[in-house]
Amino acid sequence: xxNPASEEVTAGQVDTVTSESKRLRGLRVLVPSVFFVAAxxxxxxxxxxxxxxxxFPLFIxxxxxxxxxxxxxxxxxxxxxxxxxxxxxxxxxxxxVDSFTALHRGFLWILLIIAFISVVWLxxxxxxxxxxxxxxxxxxxxxxxxxxxxxALIGIFIIWLLVSLLSLPMPSNLLELIM
Amino acid sequence: xxxxxxxxxxxxxxxxxxxxxxxxxxxxLVLGFIPGLGGVVGMSLLLPFIFGMDPxxxxxxxxGMFCVTQTGDSFPAVLMGIPGTSGGASxxxxxxxxxxxxQAGRALGAAFLASMxxxxxxxxxxxxxxxxxxxLVLSFGSPELFMICLIGLSLVAILSKGAAxxxxxxxxxxxxxxxxxxxxxxxxxxxxxxxxxxxNGIGLVLVAxxxxxxxxxxxxxxxxxxxxxxxxxxxxxxxxGMKDTMRNIPLVLQGSAVGTLLGxxxxxxxxxxxxxxxxxxxxxxxxxxxxxxxxxxxxxxPEAGQNSTEGGQMIPTLMFGIPGGAGTxxxxxxxxxxxxxxxxxxxxxxxxxIILTVVGTLVVANIMGTTLSLSLVKPISKLTQLPVRRIAPxxxxxxxxxxxxxxxxxxxxxxxxxxxxxxxVLKQLQWPxxxxxxxxxxxxxxxxxxxxxxxxxxxxxxxxxxxxxMMAILVLSIGLALWQQKKVERVVDEGAAHVARARDxxxxxxxxxxxxxxxxxxxxxNRSMSAERSTAGDRGSDPE
Numbered sequence: 001x002x003n004p005a006s007e008e009v010t011a012g013q014v015d016t017v018t019s020e021s022k023r024l025r026g027l028r029v030l031v032p033s034v035f036f037v038a039a040x041x042x043x044x045x046x047x048x049x050x051x052x053x054x055x056f057p058l059f060i061x062x063x064x065x066x067x068x069x070x071x072x073x074x075x076x077x078x079x080x081x082x083x084x085x086x087x088x089x090x091x092x093x094x095x096x097v098d099s100f101t102a103l104h105r106g107f108l109w110i111l112l113i114i115a116f117i118s119v120v121w122l123x124x125x126x127x128x129x130x131x132x133x134x135x136x137x138x139x140x141x142x143x144x145x146x147x148x149x150x151x152a153l154i155g156i157f158i159i160w161l162l163v164s165l166l167s168l169p170m171p172s173n174l175l176e177l178i179m
Numbered sequence: 180x181x182x183x184x185x186x187x188x189x190x191x192x193x194x195x196x197x198x199x200x201x202x203x204x205x206x207x208l209v210l211g212f213i214p215g216l217g218g219v220v221g222m223s224l225l226l227p228f229i230f231g232m233d234p235x236x237x238x239x240x241x242x243g244m245f246c247v248t249q250t251g252d253s254f255p256a257v258l259m260g261i262p263g264t265s266g267g268a269s270x271x272x273x274x275x276x277x278x279x280x281x282q283a284g285r286a287l288g289a290a291f292l293a294s295m296x297x298x299x300x301x302x303x304x305x306x307x308x309x310x311x312x313x314x315l316v317l318s319f320g321s322p323e324l325f326m327i328c329l330i331g332l333s334l335v336a337i338l339s340k341g342a343a344x345x346x347x348x349x350x351x352x353x354x355x356x357x358x359x360x361x362x363x364x365x366x367x368x369x370x371x372x373x374x375x376x377x378x379n380g381i382g383l384v385l386v387a388x389x390x391x392x393x394x395x396x397x398x399x400x401x402x403x404x405x406x407x408x409x410x411x412x413x414x415x416x417x418x419x420g421m422k423d424t425m426r427n428i429p430l431v432l433q434g435s436a437v438g439t440l441l442g443x444x445x446x447x448x449x450x451x452x453x454x455x456x457x458x459x460x461x462x463x464x465x466x467x468x469x470x471x472x473x474x475x476x477x478x479x480x481p482e483a484g485q486n487s488t489e490g491g492q493m494i495p496t497l498m499f500g501i502p503g504g505a506g507t508x509x510x511x512x513x514x515x516x517x518x519x520x521x522x523x524x525x526x527x528x529x530x531x532x533i534i535l536t537v538v539g540t541l542v543v544a545n546i547m548g549t550t551l552s553l554s555l556v557k558p559i560s561k562l563t564q565l566p567v568r569r570i571a572p573x574x575x576x577x578x579x580x581x582x583x584x585x586x587x588x589x590x591x592x593x594x595x596x597x598x599x600x601x602x603x604v605l606k607q608l609q610w611p612x613x614x615x616x617x618x619x620x621x622x623x624x625x626x627x628x629x630x631x632x633x634x635x636x637x638x639x640x641x642x643x644x645x646x647x648x649m650m651a652i653l654v655l656s657i658g659l660a661l662w663q664q665k666k667v668e669r670v671v672d673e674g675a676a677h678v679a680r681a682r683d684x685x686x687x688x689x690x691x692x693x694x695x696x697x698x699x700x701x702x703x704x705n706r707s708m709s710a711e712r713s714t715a716g717d718r719g720s721d722p723e
Binding site: 027028031032035038039042045046049050052053054055056057059060061063064067068070071074099101102103105106107109110113114116117120121125129132133136137140141143151155158159162163166168169170171 | 596605
């Protein structure tokens with residue numbers, strides 16, 4: 001049963017995606033290792049707590065350590081066999097961009113979101129949102145400048161309406177404090 | 180029960196509540212027909228804003244949105260061959276070919292009416308389940324309830340098809356995150372790193388927004404592919420489709436029954452149920468040779484099943500506090516924010532009006548959703564071409580604002596970004612995300628039941644008959660998940676062996692091609708397994 005929409009993705013694109021995903025092999029072992037370290041840290045932090053306080057986190061952390069060791073071995077086994085997929089989750093990824101590129105571009109966007117939050121702290125939510133929406137529409141979605149700015153203004157008006165109607169508290173900002 | 184039902188009716192049929200249902204329905208429809216978003220993203224966005232609302236109005240808004248996203252998703256599925264939500268994928272199989280044959284209106288008419296019947300069926304089953312489930316729920320003690328939490332988590336691991344162990348690991352991480360903050364019944368501060376912000380733990384809203392909304396929106400920016408393309412036009416035939424549904428009532432009932440029953444099992448999301456119902460429909464109807472080529476019955480069965488799933492999923496969510504998927508996990512969080520504590524206490528006489536309000540809202544919202552969809556087919560079908568990539572920056576701004584409403588603290592935004600990063604990495608590396616949310620939601624009740632069991636029974640609770648039966652179910656479900664994983668590993672092994680054989684023959688060109696074909700086989704196997712989520716439009720948001 002093939003999905004008609006999935007036919008749009010060419011075999012060439014899929015091949016590009018799979019060959020490039022080899023770069024992610026190291027990450028496949030790194031992730032369960034991070035889980036293991038997190039669980040170990042939780043055990044260390046939980047031990048000094050009272051009996052009642054530590055019982056449940058310890059139970060979970062030990063289970064996590066055990067399961068993460070199993071996953072690490074599984075991943076190593078798959079890597080040794082040069083398999084591309086250890087156990088792919090049902091939650092599917094994009095087909096037109098390989099995971100490595102997606103991670104790379106995704107983190108760039110996360111940095112931009114962090115920059116947006118920093119501007120919120122500096123100039124306030126509405127100014128920051130205006131800058132964010134117009135810039136990301138211009139450079140992220142390729143919208144012309146005038147439409148990007150107009151869309152940002154409309155977007156801000158809608159958010160302002162929402163904030164006013166629900167009397168939502170807004171994050172404080174440096175500009176407000178100075179003025 | 181009759182008194183409670185009458186009370187629920189008077190609660191729902193007030194102007195204010197109907198208006199809230201309408202608002203939820205409209206939002207749900209919009210989210211359903213915009214591929215790439217979906218009910219889970221919408222509900223997680225809605226959560227911060229319902230805090231402080233009158234509980235019944237909050238229920239009206241949440242349930243209104245929750246149950247009609249599945250109705251709205253028929254638009255992109257039929258018109259563009261893109262599922263609006265993961266649960267709407269199988270509608271494409273026959274809906275899209277019908278649209279290409281100029282029968283888009285017929286397919287939509289059939290889909291909407293079948294959805295409505297399915298939704299009402301789910302609501303009725305939820306209503307009927309109360310007297311049956313009540314004695315069972317009330318007979319459970321803390322040990323049994325703790326085991327149910329573990330079973331819920333393990334079943335969700337099965338949802339992570341082929342990645343069961345990873346699913347369990349991610350679920351455990353979710354449980355661990357839920358322990359951050361002040362420990363119950365003690366003065367211990369757990370994993371707070373002396374941060375005042377973490378004393379009260381991490382809010383569900385932030386986890387939900389971080390896990391679902393952020394990765395989905397990031398992918399809209401990241402992906403090269405254009406989601407929207409020219410949609411098929413709707414040239415009448417809607418009433419013909421409705422007649423088709425009326426002629427196939429047994430199929431509607433069958434799809435609804437399967438959808439509701441499977442919906443009751445935590446972990447089996449709408450995306451899986453949808454395909455199961457499609458398969459059952461294809462195998463039970465007569466003259467099924469046109470299935471997959473534009474048979475209206477291929478739209479009717481799955482659509483009925485898809486909307487009935489919500490009623491089924493509500494049963495464990497409301498009565499045991501065990502969410503079956505991401506959507507119900509957020510719903511559970513929403514109810515807690517509204518001051519309602521889902522779980523065994525919900526079947527107590529004083530809480531019956533709440534469950535019955537949910538049932539009534541489910542039915543009213545489905546009728547509203549269908550009526551709106553049917554009457555606005557033409558304008559809504561044009562909206563399906565809305566370029567989501569251009570909405571994403573606006574949504575990010577709203578998410579930041581929504582996240583801030585959790586504790587009115589900058590820490591909210593840090594937590595949002597942290598969970599967004601974790602979920603994005605997990606998704607790109609093909610790790611399941613849903614168990615993280617389910618584990619987080621189940622963590623608090625699991626700890627409570629665990630602590631009560633230990634303090635009341637010591638380790639003796641492990642020998643209670645109910646606990647032993649549930650342990651057997653737990654082992655069985657984990658075993659099943661491992662067996663599934665073995666199957667996936669076998670495919671990988673065969674693929675690798677195939678590549679190795681090709682290399683042994685020594686033909687470099689052939690080898691390269693073999694590698695490509697092996698990978699393509701694996702990929703297509705993966706794609707067929709998850710055809711319902713493989714398109715750019717369907718961002719797998721919803722194992723709900």
